[in-house]
Amino acid sequence: MCGIEAEQFAFSELGELWKQKWSLRKSLKKAEENERQLRTMKFCPKCGSTDVDFSVFYRPSIWKCHKCDYEGPFILEDGNVAEEIRKKHERKRQLP
Numbered sequence: 001m002c003g004i005e006a007e008q009f010a011f012s013e014l015g016e017l018w019k020q021k022w023s024l025r026k027s028l029k030k031a032e033e034n035e036r037q038l039r040t041m042k043f044c045p046k047c048g049s050t051d052v053d054f055s056v057f058y059r060p061s062i063w064k065c066h067k068c069d070y071e072g073p074f075i076l077e078d079g080n081v082a083e084e085i086r087k088k089h090e091r092k093r094q095l096p
């Protein structure tokens with residue numbers, strides 16, 4: 001009887017460990033996904049907006065921003081730099 005109880009206890013403990021491991025893996029996966037999303041994020045080099053697209057219709061390597069009508073081959077992929085540009089752009093817009 002004693003042996004069976006011990007076995008059951010060990011088993012449930014193992015299950016708990018598994019659950020913890022699983023949720024850790026899930027949160028790790030989520031963080032990874034967020035990072036990937038940030039990495040693949042494209043920003044407009046003029047205004048820092050993420051509202052950018054390839055103008056595939058006529059020139060495949062030209063990016064287009066829907067916010068400030070920027071068009072060019074250069075696109076920003078660094079979120080920190082984009083944030084700076086966005087701030088500067090906002091300040092410029094506030095000037096009379």
Ligand SMILES: [Zn+2]
Nearest residue numbers: 044047065068
């Ligand atoms: Zn723009």
